[in-house]
Amino acid sequence: MTSLVVAEHDNRILADATARTITAARALGQPVEVLVAGHGCQAVADAAAGLDGVDTVLLCDDPLYAHPLAEPFAALILSLAERWDAVLAPATSHGKAVLPRVAALLDVPQISEITKVLAPDTFERPVYAGSVMATVKAPAGKLAITVRPTAFAAAGAAPAPAPILSLPAGPDPGLSAFAGETLSQAAGPELTSSKVVVAGGRGLGTADNFQLLAHIAGRLNAAVGASRAAVDAGFAANDCQIGQTGKVVAPELYIALGISGALQHLCGIKDAKTIVAINKDDEAPIFQVADLGLVADLFQVLPEIDAELARRGYN
């Protein structure tokens, strides 16, 4: 039997989250199969086949999977249930939508957003916005797991590519239809895998200041993040939100500007290697987790940072 990893992709590029989920899957000790369901997604299957630790890639290339609709994806994974003991998906907007459907129809509990594999049936996962880490043991039977990608290293390149097996499409439940999307225009690296993240909160005060922050991020080749308050205020797109109910990041360097450091935000950055906080309130809770703190007014400091970076040759 095997562990099935549900690949995350946009039909062109295999997301880094998949390579990390493969690492979690390897820890279960079974052969790993990666399911690439999509449309016109051969390149994604090739990329998955090139990752270390992948035994087989299952390619299901069909218009039914052109967009990541939860119902047909879940139906496909269920139709393959004979093949696998465990199914793992990255805890992305897609993985989180699909996997509970699979678990429910197999009558197994799901284990959400694991951060460690302690044994093939025992996992660590955060609860209460990361205030508590729980160790949970699954019962015998099939496992359905979502994986927090930042908690696992990405699988590297394989010495030789794994075989790709083409599969016919699964059933079409015909319950929902894709009706368009708006991709946010985030320039620069992807937020959850970027080495540097520059994030802004309500303290930026204006969308213009947030633009200046984005410009500074550009100089550092950093991804732009935001607190919930900054997203709610319309400074940043929803997919920039970091925290309990947004994305989790673990960059080498996290720079928080005008973010107070609410629990719901901090749990999304706790694995950042170095945290820098700039805030005018020296009592702001963010300073309790910051490695380097600067108490200052952003309206003054943002242009200063920009000039400083220019002086140091960050273009």
Add this chain to the structure above:
Amino acid sequence: MNVMVPVKRVVDYNVRVRIKAAAVDLANIKMSMNPFDEIAVEEAVRLKEKGKADEVVVVSVGPRDCIETLRTALAMGADRGILVACDGAIEPLAVAKLLKAVCDTEKPGLVLAGKQAIDDDCGQTGPMLAALNGWAQATRARSLEIDGTSARIERETDRGTESLTLRLPAVVTTDLRLNEPRYISLPNKMKARQKPIAETTAAELGVDITPRLTVLDVAEPAPRAAGIKVKSVGELFDRLHAAGAL
């Protein structure tokens, strides 16, 4: 069309829980309606106000204290409540099965749930319920329009937003940007006391709610070591360079 909203009673989002005697210490802690469920109730009540829904039924699974949570939802404008009384920890799969049983009799045209409960952070119940019912789903809704037998949803994704058309009945889970829940007025609070709350149990609904997962341990994560304050932007970048962080 009736709208059903499952509402969970959870530790208030402002409370930071602690571990005591190898368990999460919930003694004398402020409890509230799960914030995402408040957003779901608000949306359901707005649908009713717009003439898109006939009745809003709220359901809570848990101890008798959940009646307070149901009353809050009734004060926001829901019409009646159902308590599925049970004690002890209950897993999303069991909640989904109980809600499925309630759906079988209530026959809602739409279930509006929260995208996740802020205590277990599972985010499972909505999609599980949709699957058990054989219904369509949309998680993380930021806008919702009902049009006869279908719903048009805009949902927040990792890459931006996505629009979906769902056949009804369906399960939709709420995200933060869907709406801002209303303030509850005193008269509405009084009115809510008169609204009916029915009670049932897992046994009556014929659902086995025995937990499947074993929690072996709960622990607080190690705190980060204290850092230092710098005096200027120049010093900040000097230190980042010296530490190799840039």
